Amino acid sequence: MSENEKKHREIDALGEFGLIETLTKGAVLKNPSSILGVGDDAAEIELSANESILVSSDMLVEGVHFNLSYVPLKSLGFKAVSVNVSDIFAMNGKPEQITVSLGISSKFPVEALEELYKGIHAACAFYNVDLVGGDTVSSYSGLILSVNVIGRVSKKKITYRAGAKENDLVLVTGDIGSSYLGLQILEREKGVFLENPNIQPKLEGYDELIKKQIQPIARQDIIDLFQELDVVPSSMIDISDGLASEALHLAKSSDCSISLYSDKLPITEKLIVTAEELNLDPYMCAMNGGEDYELLFTIGQKDYAKIKNHPSFSVIGFVTDKSQDSLLIDKNNSAVKISAQGWKHF
């Protein structure tokens, strides 16, 4: 192994979160308006005695986060916005503005960029956010989308990753794992197409999975629902890297552990059937799939009555003392330690 190869390994060994920790450890918050920096879904900035500004940024790179051979540009524009506003919802806030910076290679005709922006404008209308700025630069190497979102939240309602307490219930919105299986189907059909361009891709019947991958909808509705039900979660995170990884983030930030029940995980019939077809374990897809953009949150037991049996939520586990491991418990009551095997882009 050469010296260079050794060095390359280091980023792999650190992983994305280790890398972020290494690079941002020098970041000290000095401005009185900086309330919360790196380490949650969004940063928090002082607005007034009652309200905070939330800020979050995400970058999407062609070939890493999306593949233009099967993602329509309009869907990509919509998704880039969804991924970002999801971080504001994860703080129980409302997004209000976005900026979009774009790196584009000259192979892009203006018409293609207009398609991309149709998706961005459609998402702005859907989430009621305004596109207020950005940058447009040339890139030698495919499309790069960097979106920054600004939102607001009442200080009474702001929900951090930290805040889960022992015996709190762990809940998740919607269903999980579909987005990952949607991606597997798209990859499979792309492989078939590359081998024989005369074979039409078989995508019929997988619509719900593919839609969740190509154009996920961030859970704006849940923030309204919390308001309606008069619930403020004790902690919350959005599921971008997979349930296992996000549950561990929540536990670490809250200085506790989390136990989840595999038979309580909200997975669809379609997910089970498709996972079998692809020789994948459906629970593995649900735990480690990623890109669901559902919300994972905890509530105190006193709030259980408010949320019980609501079709948008599934109670999937509970918060334990940090002396215990975070566990996935199956229906036979046998437990395995949860480990993060989420998206690794390095």
Next chain:
Amino acid sequence: MSENEKKHREIDALGEFGLIETLTKGAVLKNPSSILGVGDDAAEIELSANESILVSSDMLVEGVHFNLSYVPLKSLGFKAVSVNVSDIFAMNGKPEQITVSLGISSKFPVEALEELYKGIHAACAFYNVDLVGGDTVSSYSGLILSVNVIGRVSKKKITYRAGAKENDLVLVTGDIGSSYLGLQILEREKGVFLENPNIQPKLEGYDELIKKQIQPIARQDIIDLFQELDVVPSSMIDISDGLASEALHLAKSSDCSISLYSDKLPITEKLIVTAEELNLDPYMCAMNGGEDYELLFTIGQKDYAKIKNHPSFSVIGFVTDKSQDSLLIDKNNSAVKISAQGWKHF
């Protein structure tokens, strides 16, 4: 010419600003907190009755905006922050937070990223801004830096590109053109090195030009000086794309024209000598060079006494009615129409 080539031409024909106009024309501001969107140095968001939030984003792409063969990573980190906070200064505001999103290829060892972040942290300390978030993703194709800055400004002091009135004076801070010549020197020496790696680059004597290119300092001091001198410019913009291009932006936004005097342009002795050495016209370098990150602004004549003879400012022209062209007037009183030949990254 093929159909594809025709389409590629369209982006070139539109140019960066035409492209931005085309893509963002669908952007309507609907949130009451969105005061100003695309079209100035930063977007403006409601904070309170007396203050606004300012937001701006810039993307830097390897091979387009910087060349790692001669830009030290620490300087690049510092510059990425400077370029962004400069947009907040251009609104007469103070930056307070930044987020940094990073696309990196696996060829980067962690040590190199730490160098980059040393520069980012140093700039944060210098400009008194806090690094509060961002994203770190993999890129197959070199380094991508997307910085987003958030600042504050009193509504009494906020300065837009629009606002210049006929007979206002046009001023610029510092000196202009140096950054462009610094880049020419670096490119020349890189060419020499590529032809014969045994020849050491000749960079001595060009330090001030190279420093202005590699690590420009955004004019935070000027915002303090305006406060001290009790001056609020009638319009302002920072010089990233070259004086000619920025003067035309200011004129267009303010619905007026601008006349500049070539013999009033603040160019250094070193610039004149080096331009001659490279067979370049020093006035051309000053007008079209770009990346100076100085401030171009206008003031009402009533404020002239406050600013007169201050070493940080040069009065370089005046605002005229829009029925006239924007002109560059030489010492013999002959005038040429100003045209933008700034950086074209497409």
